[in-house]
Amino acid sequence: MTDKPILLWLRRDLRLADHPALHAAAASGRPVIPVVIRDAALDRLGAAARWRMGQALAHFDARLQGLGSRLVLRSGPALEVLRGLVAETGAATILWSRAYDGASVELGRRVKDWAKAHDITAKSYNGSLLFEPWEVTTATGGPYRVFTPFWRAVKDRPVPDPVQAPSQLRPPTHWPDSEILGSWRLSEGVGRGAEVLARHALVGEERARSRFAAFLAGPVARYATDRDMLALPGCSGMSEPLTYGEVSPRLLWHLAQGKPGAEAFLRQLVWRDFAWQLFFHRPDMAEENWREGWDGFPWRGDNAQALAWKQGRSGVPLVDAAMRELYVTGRMHNRARMVSASYLTKHLLTDWRVGLRWFADCLTDWDEAANAMGWQWVAGTGPDAAPFFRVFNPETQAVRFDPEGRYRRRWIAEGEAAPTQTALSYFDAVPRSWALDPKAPRPEPALPLAEGRQRALAAYAAHRT
Ligand SMILES: Cc1cc2nc3c(=O)[nH]c(=O)nc-3n(C[C@H](O)[C@H](O)[C@H](O)COP(=O)(O)OP(=O)(O)OC[C@H]3O[C@@H](n4cnc5c(N)ncnc54)[C@H](O)[C@@H]3O)c2cc1C
Incomplete structure (x- = not known):
């Protein structure tokens, strides 16, 4: 039995509980070196997600320090x-949680090939x-x-404990040298918005767990209608911690079992898996x-x-x-995502x-697969999509x-005698170059809703003929 160190390669799995790769590393009793790599995948993150990743890393580093x-x-x-x-540490094993986008799948394969050729153990886990x-296939495979x-195929399947x-x-x-997190400048893209985003972020495993406990103690029972x-x-509110792996879906699944109303929630959680199985099989789904x-x-x-749409x-x-x-919170209510995407x-x-x-660029809960699936669903271009002729009407949706x-x-200040703090905070977050003013009159729509709808349907009809 070797006592050589284990490299624990971490990406979007910044938690201690229900972390199969971390669990295996710790259980081996061997020295463990947790590593985070700033590679092309990390550099590719949008501004808000990069900022949020910086928060997640700082927090998780502190958690690890608590474990020595x-x-x-x-x-x-x-x-x-x-x-x-x-080479530096004499590590004989590399462990990590799998990622399922095309580039990560290819990278995982290359790491395993290299390791095999150099007598290094390389093992990946579902984290x-x-x-x-x-794992979930149709009757034809x-x-x-x-x-x-x-959903029907998975809802009664056992989920590992x-x-x-x-x-x-x-x-x-001996610890190998580490770069300093600040030198990665992960906050750069969000500029002055960082301070505002920070008020809304749910950083770290402990806060995610207590937020979920509060959800299970009440709102889950009414989730099917209130959502x-x-x-x-x-x-x-679990999308953000799930994105950085601060909680695992398997833990959420088990914690929610048996709670009145939980099935509707679990069904949504399965949408996330569904998005990733689509993305795994169609790695170009975001393009x-x-x-x-x-x-x-x-x-x-x-x-x-x-541009006006982006700027609210x-x-x-x-x-x-x-x-x-x-822009203010780095997240958006699911229904609002559907309505705003449909309008665009x-x-x-x-x-x-x-x-x-x-x-x-703006989501702190940016999930490549869920975002791509959501946009293609709304646009009508996806595999299981809303038909193009079903156009959300933002006015009836609001009613x-x-x-x-x-x-x-909560979010619009213009035209209000006493705007809410949240609505005003938008003006603190956006770049000054947008020259927005809460006292300005409300902007006028680019075109009447009925006209926009007719134009879209006509374009669709023309394209199909
Ligand atoms: C255009 C568009 C873009 C989207 N982009 C993202 C994204 O980048 N990241 C992201 O996590 N979700 C995305 N979604 C899905 C959904 O809006 C969010 O998951 C949800 O709003 C997160 O809030 P919550 O955690 O409180 O969700 P809850 O309603 O509490 O749901 C629990 C969990 O189920 C999963 N889930 C729920 N709905 C969906 C869904 N439609 N697709 C996939 N997973 C789902 C999420 O992991 C969520 O945390 C997008 C939806 C649309 C229409």
Whole structure:
């Protein structure tokens, strides 16, 4: 039995509880060197997600220090960095949680090939999904393309029990050098918005766990109806910690079992797995129309109205409230995501990829698969999508899901005699170059809603003929 160190390569799995790779490393009794690599994947994150990753790393480093360990930070192509660390530390094993986007799948393969050729043990684990993307297959052995049968196929399947958090991690005799987190400048892209974002972020495993406990103690029972109401705290808020792996979906699954109303919540949690199994099988899902029939559709690229949409100045109150919630909190209510995405792709006839990229830049809960699936669902281009002719009407959506206007007042200051603090905080977060003023009159919509709807339907009809 070797006593050589283990490299624990961490990415979006910054937690202690239910972390199979960390659990295996700790259980070995060997020295463990937790490593985070600033590689192309980390550099590719949007501004808000990079900032939030910085918060997650700082927090998790402190957690590890409580166990007598720490994070080692290195920059460079991941395989090169891992090879260098093996040479420096004499590590004989590399463990990590699998990631399922195309580039990460390929990287995992290369790390395993290199390790095998150099007599190093390399092992990856499922640390981020309920089921592996290849585990749930249709009767003919292929992946599911439609959610409801996927849900039926998994809802009664056993989900492995969560594994315990380690109580300590054995440090190596000599720690390899680490870069300093501040030198990664992960906050740079968000500028002055960082301070505002920080008020809304739910950083770290402990806060995520207590937020989920509060959700299970009350809101989960009414989740099926409240989850659509824009002004209510009816949802779990777990997307952000799930994104950085501060909680695991398997733990949430087990904690929610047996709670009245939990099935509706678990169904949504399974949407996340569904998104990743789609993305695993179609790694170009964030770039290409899932349905080729949409190639050549006359979407507009970036345009002045899309810019107004991004800036929360479309003139459509529900859409503007949604876009401001996004900028201030790094998150957006699910219904607001659907309505604002529908307005961009249908009323403004703008390419869903314009919106996808803006969300990717602004979301702290940015999840490549869920974002791509959400945009393609709304645009009508996805495998299991809302039909293009179903155009969300932001006014009727507001009447149904924000009947008292509380959500809109929470986020829109213009035209209000006494704007809310949250609405005003938008003006503290946005770049000064946008020259926004809470006392300015409300912007006018680019075109009447009915006209935008007709234009979209006409473009769709013309494309199909
Ligand atoms: C255009 C668009 C873009 C989106 N982009 C993202 C994204 O980048 N990251 C992200 O996590 N979600 C995304 N979603 C899905 C959804 O809006 C969020 O997961 C949800 O709002 C998060 O809030 P919550 O954690 O309180 O969710 P809850 O309602 O409490 O749901 C629990 C969990 O289930 C999962 N979930 C719920 N709905 C969905 C869904 N439609 N698709 C996939 N997983 C889901 C999430 O992990 C969520 O945390 C997007 C949806 C749309 C329409």
